[in-house]
Structure formats: C-alpha cells, structure tokens
Amino acid sequence: MLLGVIADDMTGATDVALMLNRAGMRTVQVIGVPPVGSALPEADAVVVALKSRTNPVAEAVADSLAACEALLKAGARQILFKYCSTFDSTAEGNIGPVANALAERLGARQAIVCPAFPANGRSIYQGYLFVGAVPLHESSMKDHPLTPMRDSNLMRLMAAQAKTDVGLVDYAAVLSGPAAVKARLAKLQAEGVRYVVTDAVTNEDLMTLGAAVSEHVLLTGGSGIAMGLPQNFRKAGLLPERPGPKELAAPAGRAGIISGSCSTATRGQIAAALAAGLPALKVDPLALADGSQDAAGLAAWALSQPADKPFLLYSSDDPAEVASVQQRLGREKAGAIVEDAFAEVARRLSEGGVTRLLVAGGETSGATVLGLGIRTLEIGPEIDPGVPWTRVVDGPEMVVALKSGNFGTPDFFLKAWKLLR
Ligand code: ADP
Numbered sequence: 360m361l362l363g364v365i366a367d368d369m370t371g372a373t374d375v376a377l378m379l380n381r382a383g384m385r386t387v388q389v390i391g392v393p394p395v396g397s398a399l400p401e402a403d404a405v406v407v408a409l410k411s412r413t414n415p416v417a418e419a420v421a422d423s424l425a426a427c428e429a430l431l432k433a434g435a436r437q438i439l440f441k442y443c444s445t446f447d448s449t450a451e452g453n454i455g456p457v458a459n460a461l462a463e464r465l466g467a468r469q470a471i472v473c474p475a476f477p478a479n480g481r482s483i484y485q486g487y488l489f490v491g492a493v494p495l496h497e498s499s500m501k502d503h504p505l506t507p508m509r510d511s512n513l514m515r516l517m518a519a520q521a522k523t524d525v526g527l528v529d530y531a532a533v534l535s536g537p538a539a540v541k542a543r544l545a546k547l548q549a550e551g552v553r554y555v556v557t558d559a560v561t562n563e564d565l566m567t568l569g570a571a572v573s574e575h576v577l578l579t580g581g582s583g584i585a586m587g588l589p590q591n592f593r594k595a596g597l598l599p600e601r602p603g604p605k606e607l608a609a610p611a612g613r614a615g616i617i618s619g620s621c622s623t624a625t626r627g628q629i630a631a632a633l634a635a636g637l638p639a640l641k642v643d644p645l646a647l648a649d650g651s652q653d654a655a656g657l658a659a660w661a662l663s664q665p666a667d668k669p670f671l672l673y674s675s676d677d678p679a680e681v682a683s684v685q686q687r688l689g690r691e692k693a694g695a696i697v698e699d700a701f702a703e704v705a706r707r708l709s710e711g712g713v714t715r716l717l718v719a720g721g722e723t724s725g726a727t728v729l730g731l732g733i734r735t736l737e738i739g740p741e742i743d744p745g746v747p748w749t750r751v752v753d754g755p756e757m758v759v760a761l762k763s764g765n766f767g768t769p770d771f772f773l774k775a776w777k778l779l780r
Contacts, residue, residue, distance in 0.1 A: 360399070361592045363430025364406040364585070365423050365461070366441040367453065370721070370745070370763055372408030375441045375582035376738045377747055379404045382589040383601040386738045387752060390728060392425045399433040400735055400752050403589075403598060411453055412442070413505045419453035420460045427461055437576060437588070438465060444476035444581035445495060446488060446516060447506040455520020458579050462553065465576045469548045472517050472525070473568060473580035475559035481581065482560040486514045486527045513556040523553055530558040533567055540571035554579075562586060607739035607748045609758040609779040612714025614669040615661055616772050617705060617727060619697050620720030621675050622764030628719070632671050632772040638664040642674040644684045647696050654700050658707035669776065672704065675719070698722060702730025709755040716759045717775055724761035731755060742775045743767040 362384065366372035372388055379386045384403035392409065399405050407426040411419035427438060440454075440461055448454045462470055475483045480491040490498035494511035501507055510516055514525040526547040532539045540557070547555055557568050562583075569587015572578055573595075578588075592598035616632070618625055633639055640660050646652035657672055664670045674697045676684070685693045705716065705727040718724045736749035739758070746762045760775055768774075 360402060360405055360430070360434045361597055362404040362437050362439060362588060363427070363433070363435030364404060364439045364441050365426045365430070366406055366408050367412040367419070367443070367457070368410060369408045369725070371441055371443060371582070372406045373738075373747065373761075374745065375439070375585050376404075376406045377741055377745070378582045378585045379406075379589065380738045380747070381603040381741070382586060383593070383603065384589050384598065385601060388736045388738060388749070390734050390736070392422050393429040395425075397429075399429060400737070402737070403592070403601075405430060405433065405435070406441075411457065412447055413449070413453070416452050416456045419457055423457045424460055424464060427464055437578065439585060439588070440577065440579040441582060441585070442474065442579070444474045444479060444481040444583065445490060445498070445500045445508060446474050446513065447500070447503065447508070448516070448520065449506055450519065452520045454579070455517055455522070458554070458577075459521050461577055467575065467577035469544060469553060469555060470575060470577040470579050471528075471544075471555050471557045471568065471572055471584075472513055473557045473559060473578075473584045474513070475565065476581045476583035477559070477561050477565070478583070481583070483513065483556065483558045484530055484560060485558065486556045487511045488513055517554050517556065521554060526550075526552040526555045528555055528557045530560065533558050533564050537567055537570040540568060544571065559583070566590065604740045606778055606780050607750060607758055610714040610756045612712050612757070613662070613666050614715035614776060615708060615713050616669055616671045616673075616717040616719070617701050617723065618671070618673040618675045618719035619701050619723030620762070620764040621678070621681050622720075624765045624767055625675055625719045625762075626677065627769045628767060628771045629671070629673055629675055631769045635773055637668055637671045637772070639671040639673065642672055642697065642700065644674060644688060644693050644697050647700050648688055654703035654707060657700065658704050658711060661704075661708060661713075662711040669715070669717070669772070671772065672701075674701075694722065698726035702726040705730045709757060714757040715776070715779060716757060717762065717772060718759060719762045719764070721763040724763070728761070733759070740778045742778060743771060748775070748778055
C-alpha cells in the first residue's frame with residue numbers, strides 16, 4: 360500500500376476513494392476501525408471510513424489512531440486525514456484534536472490543511488474558505504444542525520481546535536509552483552509552525568500542492584487534495600499507469616435492487632424502473648409491523664422472479680405516505696422496521712444467489728452492509744457522480760452499489776448494470 364486515508368464519515372470515504380481510483384490508484388474502502396490483527400487488503404490506497412466527525416473528541420481520536428496503526432502496519436507511506444470540504448467541525452473539533460494525535464503518532468513536524476474542492480465550488484483564498492461565491496460562514500453551513508460553521512478563516516478555525524499557531528501558503532506562492540510552495544513550507548517549519556493552510560482555487564493548484572508535499576508523512580484536507588498525490592507515487596516509480604476502471608467483473612448470479620430511500624431522486628428512479636417493466640414489489644412498513652409481510656417472504660418473492668431482469672423491492676414512498684406511516688408507528692420505529700427487514704432480505708438474497716445488488720438510501724445501505732457482514736469494498740467504476748460499483752472483498756462474493764438518496768440520474772436503476780461484465 361502506498362497511501363492510507365482516514366475519513367471522518369462514510370460518504371466522504373467513498374468520495375476520496377473515487378477520487379484516487381479515477382487518478383489511477385487501485386483503492387479499497389474499509390468500513391469502520393479495522394480489528395486489531397486483521398490484515399488489510401492489497402491495494403494502492405486504503406480508505407478507512409470512520410464515523411468520527413461529531414462523536415466525542417476522545418472517541419474520534421482513539422478510532423483515528425487505531426485506523427492509522429492498521430494502515431501503517433499494512434505499509435502506508437503517507438497518511439491523509441480526510442474531512443469535509445466545508446471543514447465540518449465543532450468548536451472542540453474533531454479536526455484539530457485528531458490531526459494533533461496523528462501528527463504525534465507519525466512524528467510529522469508539519470501538515471497542510473486543505474479542504475479545497477474546486478469541482479464542488481470549495482476554494483481557499485488568503486486562508487478563507489469559500490463555498491461557491493460566498494465565504495463559508497455565509498453559506499448554508501452556517502445553520503448546519505450538528506456543525507454550524509460561523510467563521511470562514513481556516514487559520515483561526517484550526518488554531519482554535521489544535522491549540523497551536525497556523526500558517527498560510529498564499530495563492531501567489533501556489534501560482535509560482537511546487538518549488539515556491541516548498542520554500543514557504545520550509546520557512547514556516549523553521550519557525551515551528553505545525554499546520555499550514557494552503558490556498559487553492561483550481562484543480563491545477565491541487566496538483567501543485569500535491570507535488571509540493573510528496574515528502575509529508577501526514578496531510579489533512581478534503582478529497583480534492585487527493586487528486587495531486589498519485590503523481591508523486593508514479594514519479595517515484597512506485598505506481599504503474601492504471602487508467603480508472605471502466606467496468607467491473609461481477610460473479611455470475613442474479614441482479615436486484617433494494618430501495619428504502621424516499622428521496623425525490625430515488626422516487627424518480629423507481630418510477631423509471633416500473634415504467635421499464637422491472638418486476639417490482641412494494642414493501643409496506645405497516646404490513647411488516649403486523650407480520651403480513653416479512654423478510655423471508657420478500658426474499659422468496661424476489662428469488663422467484665425471472666432472472667433475465669433485475670427485481671425491485673422498494674418501500675420508497677412520497678412524503679405524505681411516509682408521514683402517515685410515521686404517525687402510526689413512530690418515526691424511529693418506522694425507519695428501523697424497514698431497515699431491519701432489508702438487512703435480513705439482503706442476507707437471504709445473497710444466500711439465494713443474488714450477486715449484483717443496488718441499494719438506494721444512506722441508512723438503508725448502512726443496514727444492508729451490516730446484514731451482509733461486509734467490511735471491505737474495492738472501488739470500481741463510477742455509475743453517476745459519487746456512486747461507484749464496488750466489489751465485496753471480505754464477505755459474500757458479490758458486487759454492490761450503495762446510492763445515497765439524492766444521487767443519480769432518473770435511469771440509474773436501468774443503466775448501472777451496463778458497467779458490469
Ligand atoms: P436517503 O438516503 O434517501 O435519505 P435513507 O435510507 O438514508 O434514504 O433513509 C430513509 C429512511 O426512511 C430509512 O430509515 C428507511 O427505513 C425509512 N423508510 C423507508 N421507507 C419508508 C416508508 N414507506 N415509510 C416510512 N419510513 C420509511
């Protein structure tokens with residue numbers, strides 16, 4: 360392994376894994392802290408997906424250190440601590456404390472702070488983070504329920520969380536190229552400055568920064584910064600030319616779709632699948648509650664459908680229906696009853712020979728992955744922005760695509776299969 364990534368949430372992990380994959384690194388995503396003693400799979404880059412963005416600081420630090428240990432043991436030469444491109448964090452952290460703990464562990468005297476992600480409108484100028492045309496604290500992030508961002512100055516934010524001075528590599532230095540950035544970093548290091556915010560407005564800037572930090576053992580930033588890292592390994596002769604995957608080899612077997620997502624995009628995708636004539640069965644939370652539907656019956660229905668088309672099991676409904684179900688069952692119970700059923704259905708489907716599975720819904724995906732006992736996924740081709748096909752490395756032999764609610768074009772459930780062979 361060349362690069363180890365510690366991501367502070369699941370979708371952020373997929374995001375950075377896709378970025379690395381596209382830039383030619385074979386990438387594997389591990390869900391949760393790898394158990395002590397378990398070997399990580401062989402890959403150019405391994406991304407550990409944690410849930411450490413908003414949990415208590417001590418827990419986030421402990422999980423991140425455990426992930427770092429596993430990555431180092433598997434041979435990682437460089438560690439990227441990946442957080443959100445809007446620097447999602449509270450006044451206490453967790454970005455600063457986690458970065459401090461990783462820097463201590465790795466003996467890193469300096470690490471950059473670069474959440475820039477130009478493709479998504481996140482840019483940094485004079486150390487201020489912009490979301491599109493407005494500074495972070497004027498963006499919708501100011502009202503985020505868990506991590507409201509009320510300051511846009513990354514030096515100030517990081518200094519408060521990490522309790523240390525934070526420097527800046529300004530845009531003039533970045534425009535002058537890797538040598539100028541390196542010189543500026545060296546000067547700050549001589550002054551004892553551990554963290555350095557780096558301006559970046561375009562993808563080219565991220566390539567410049569990537570080249571300038573090839574010797575850094577620890578990097579911190581958004582998935583954008585990962586763009587400039589594969590070039591270093593390639594230049595050092597450690598990484599062969601690998602075009603991003605266009606297809607994924609899938610084991611022979613049946614194909615199916617599970618959808619617990621009630622988001623607008625998913626409901627459009629279901630309408631398109633129904634119109635195209637996919638065999639479909641609606642899962643009703645009230646029927647699950649009174650026992651007239653159950654996981655065994657749902658899986659048996661799916662497995663009895665003709666195998667030439669993917670089947671569709673969906674509980675997805677419009678907001679009025681969801682609200683009425685929630686009123687009858689309670690919001691939490693309604694969610695849990697559907698998630699539990701789908702987790703059990705997924706297990707039964709896999710046992711029944713389903714090897715290609717699309718899952719719609721963030722929570723639904725989490726439950727399904729748990730039900731199938733999946734811990735490791737190899738990232739394959741991107742179906743739509745943010746949603747790759749993945750191959751299960753350490754569980755049932757199958758390929759899965761986990762789609763969060765609002766992702767994907769209307770024909771997602773119909774076109775995804777074309778990337779499998
Ligand atoms: P998304 O990514 O679209 O937000 P999630 O799977 O994360 O989808 O969340 C959808 C939630 O709604 C899940 O907890 C799921 O179990 C629940 N759910 C699914 N169908 C229904 C329904 N018909 N009525 C009430 N809740 C539902």
